[in-house]
Amino acid sequence: MAFLKEYISEVYHAVSSLLKGMRTTGSYFVRPKEIITQQYPDNRADMKIPERFRGEVVMTHDENNEHACTGCTACELACPNATIKIVTKFDTTPEGKKKKALDTFVYHLELCTMCNLCVEACPTSAIKMAQTFEHSVYDRNQLLKKLNNPGSKLRAGVE
Amino acid sequence: MALILECVIVMLLVISLFAVLGLVLVLMERKVAARMQIRLGPNRVGPKGMFQTAADTLKLMMKEGLTPDGADKFLFNLAPFVVMIAAMLIMAPIAFAKGFQIWDINIGVLYVSAVSSVSVIGILMAGWASNNKYSLLGAMRSGAQIVSYELSAGLSIISIVVLSGSLQVSDIIASQQTGWWLFRGHIPAIIAFVIFIIAVTAETNRAPFDLAEAESELTAGFHTEYSGMKFALFFLAEYINIFIVCAIGATLFLGGWMPLHMGHWEGFNHLMDYIPSSLWFLGKTFFLIFLIMWFRWTFPRLRVDQLLSLEWKYLLPISMFNLLLITLIAIMGWHF
Numbered sequence: 001m002a003f004l005k006e007y008i009s010e011v012y013h014a015v016s017s018l019l020k021g022m023r024t025t026g027s028y029f030v031r032p033k034e035i036i037t038q039q040y041p042d043n044r045a046d047m048k049i050p051e052r053f054r055g056e057v058v059m060t061h062d063e064n065n066e067h068a069c070t071g072c073t074a075c076e077l078a079c080p081n082a083t084i085k086i087v088t089k090f091d092t093t094p095e096g097k098k099k100k101a102l103d104t105f106v107y108h109l110e111l112c113t114m115c116n117l118c119v120e121a122c123p124t125s126a127i128k129m130a131q132t133f134e135h136s137v138y139d140r141n142q143l144l145k146k147l148n149n150p151g152s153k154l155r156a157g158v159e
Numbered sequence: 160m161a162l163i164l165e166c167v168i169v170m171l172l173v174i175s176l177f178a179v180l181g182l183v184l185v186l187m188e189r190k191v192a193a194r195m196q197i198r199l200g201p202n203r204v205g206p207k208g209m210f211q212t213a214a215d216t217l218k219l220m221m222k223e224g225l226t227p228d229g230a231d232k233f234l235f236n237l238a239p240f241v242v243m244i245a246a247m248l249i250m251a252p253i254a255f256a257k258g259f260q261i262w263d264i265n266i267g268v269l270y271v272s273a274v275s276s277v278s279v280i281g282i283l284m285a286g287w288a289s290n291n292k293y294s295l296l297g298a299m300r301s302g303a304q305i306v307s308y309e310l311s312a313g314l315s316i317i318s319i320v321v322l323s324g325s326l327q328v329s330d331i332i333a334s335q336q337t338g339w340w341l342f343r344g345h346i347p348a349i350i351a352f353v354i355f356i357i358a359v360t361a362e363t364n365r366a367p368f369d370l371a372e373a374e375s376e377l378t379a380g381f382h383t384e385y386s387g388m389k390f391a392l393f394f395l396a397e398y399i400n401i402f403i404v405c406a407i408g409a410t411l412f413l414g415g416w417m418p419l420h421m422g423h424w425e426g427f428n429h430l431m432d433y434i435p436s437s438l439w440f441l442g443k444t445f446f447l448i449f450l451i452m453w454f455r456w457t458f459p460r461l462r463v464d465q466l467l468s469l470e471w472k473y474l475l476p477i478s479m480f481n482l483l484l485i486t487l488i489a490i491m492g493w494h495f
Contacts, residue, residue, distance in 0.1 A: 011473065018458060025195040025457040037199040 054114040054129040057084075057107055059147040066155040067148055069126035071102035078121035083111045101154055105147040110140055124158050169261055173250055177243075177399055182212045184398040188452055195456045216391065224387035227290065234288035239385070239392035241281035246399045248274045252328045253406050256416050256437035260329065267328035268320055271407055272313050275362070278400070279305045282371075282381050285393070289384040297380025300463065301371040305362050307470045312358035314478040315351040318485040319411040322348070322494060328410060335414035338421075343494045347484040352412045354478045359404035360451055361466070363397065367458040370466060405447035409440065413447075416440040 028034060038047060061067050071088040089103035105127075119127055127147065137143060186201070186209065193200025201208035226235055252267035254260040264270055279302050286298020320326055322344055323334040334340075340348050361368040371380035382393045409415060416436035420428045461469065488494050 011477070021457045022453060026453065028197055029191070029194045029453075032194060034197055035194075035199055036197050039199070039202075 049131045049133075053131050053133075054116055055131045055133040056109055056114075056129070056135065057112065057118060057127050057147065058130040059105060059127050060125075061149050061152055062155065064155075065149055065152045067102075067126055067152050068124040068155050068158045069102045069105060069122075069148065070124060070154060070158060071100055072123065074121045074123060075118035075127060078117045080115065080117065081111050081113065083108045083113075084118060102148060107145045107147050108143065109135060109145055110143040173247055173261075176250075177247070177395065180402050181395040181398055182216065184402065184448065185212045185215070185394075187448070188398075188455075191449065191452045192456050195453070219391040220388055222387040224389050225384075227384050229290040230384065231288040231290065234284050235384075236389070238281050238285035238288060239389045239396070241284060242278050242396040243392050243399075245274060245278040245281060246396050246403060248277070249403045253403070254328055254332060254410065254415050255440055256435070259437065263327065263329050266326045268316055268326045268331070268411070272309070272316055275403075276305070276309060278396070281396075285385070286381040289381070291384050293377045294381050294383045297371045297373075297377045297383065300377075301364055301381055304364065304368060304370060304466060307467060308358045308361040308368075308474075311354050311470060311474040311478045312362060314475070314482055315355040315358065316407075316411060318344075318347070318351040318478075318482050321482070321486050321489050324489075328415075332410060332415040332417055335417050336420070339412065339414040339417070339419075341412040344485060344488060345494065347481050347488060348412070348494075350481045351478065351485065352408070354474055354481070355408055355412070356447070356450065357474060358470075359408065360454055361470070363400045363404060363451075365397075365401070365451065366455040367460040368466060369460060370463055401448055401451060402444065405444045405451065406440070408447050409443035413443045414439075415443075 040047070059067050059069060071086055073086045073088075076084045076086050085106040085108075086102065087104040087106065088100050090098045091101045093099050114129070116129060119129055135143070189211070190200045190208075201211035204210045204214045226232055249271055251262040252260065252264050252270055254263075282301045282305075283298050286294045286296075286301075289295070319331065319340055322340055323331045325331055325334070335343075337343075341352050342348075344351070364371050371377070373380070377383075382390055385393060416439050418428075418431040418434060418436070418439055420431060
């Protein structure tokens with residue numbers, strides 16, 4: 001008799017678990033509002049991109065064309081595939097001391113895997129990940145980017 | 160002369176029904192799948208993607224129908240037609256509306272279950288004639304599956320034959336005048352219905368029982384070597400078979416073209432009679448088709464040993480015991 005009880009409970013559990021699955025898919029079927037597909041080229045104007053989507057590395061500049069990059073090369077060291085190259089220069093402070101500063105932030109977009117390690121390594125939050133993703137160009141030289149704006153300088157107070 | 164004309168008209172009707180069903184069912188499958196997986200599905204060709212399958216058919220027609228060098232040419236080219244003809248033959252005793260039936264044969268249900276086994280020959284023929292180990296293995300799996308699940312499908316068909324006391328399709332429908340067998344036969348009828356649906360899902364080789372198609376091990380199963388229009392015929396036959404088994408299920412368990420009648424609610428019954436009988440039939444059939452599509456996009460597929468143990472250890476004993484109960488109900492007159 002124990003065999004029969006086991007047999008029936010097996011059938012019962014099988015049927016109830018299958019019905020549970022059908023309830024999930026059936027509930028999606030009757031709620032078309034939850035469809036997550038975006039019709040990309042059509043909805044370029046009002047695309048919904050997730051907050052954590054990583055498109056490319058950019059350097060933030062404020063309204064005075066000042067950035068927060070001290071040229072410490074922490075990002076360059078953190079990068080697993082040599083995407084970033086920091087070129088530094090020496091500025092002279094008003095007191096006459098020489099100080100290391102950023103000259104050019106070279107970023108090879110074509111090598112970047114969007115791993116976010118450089119952004120995490122940056123001690124001054126100078127760089128961040130942007131959400132742009134339409135990066136295709138006809139010449140790969142166009143993917144080599146200089147992230148600091150021409151004429152920009154270090155924001156005062158950032159060490 | 161009139162007989163020949165009648166034959167031609169029936170032939171044209173069946174062929175055009177096949178073409179329309181192929182287009183509609185494939186589109187329906189893709190749309191249902193998309194909705195269940197929270198995506199949009201085909202939406203580019205025509206309004207809401209309605210002409211997607213028509214475009215696909217056009218593409219298939221323009222493709223080259225290749226016959227492999229080592230194949231048995233005659234059987235290879237014959238197989239898709241055998242499968243299609245088997246599907247066409249089953250159409251004969253199905254009642255599409257009140258008085259709209261090709262052939263009201265007095266052993267209708269027996270005929271259906273006998274002819275539906277013929278499609279196995281087409282599948283095995285295709286697999287063997289392709290001269291390809293994947294095709295042969297896929298065909299063998301298909302064959303094993305269809306042969307074993309035919310048993311429980313047959314037993315659940317018999318349980319309705321027991322209740323209605325006739326093999327003739329029109330008699331079975333007429334016996335459901337006062338209520339469908341699914342409701343009148345108590346729980347055993349519901350169990351028979353569930354077993355029938357499971358068995359026909361397996362017989363049509365659909366997920367979760369689509370073992371004949373295993374991309375990583377068998378590629379596409381018995382139709383691996385087929386291309387172009389010959390592949391399209393197999394593909395079409397697959398969907399036509401779904402329609403047919405659902406039509407049979409609707410006829411046996413849901414009263415065919417019979418409107419829904421509730422005991423003594425005269426007003427309700429009268430209102431239901433206004434809906435044309437063809438709509439009742441198609442509505443019930445498409446409801447069952449939707450149910451089978453729902454299965455496909457929900458359930459994980461079975462392994463081959465699980466497939467056979469499901470049939471031989473669960474469905475067959477349960478349906479045999481169930482048949483016993485139904486016979487008891489029919490003899491004692493316990494049904495409504």
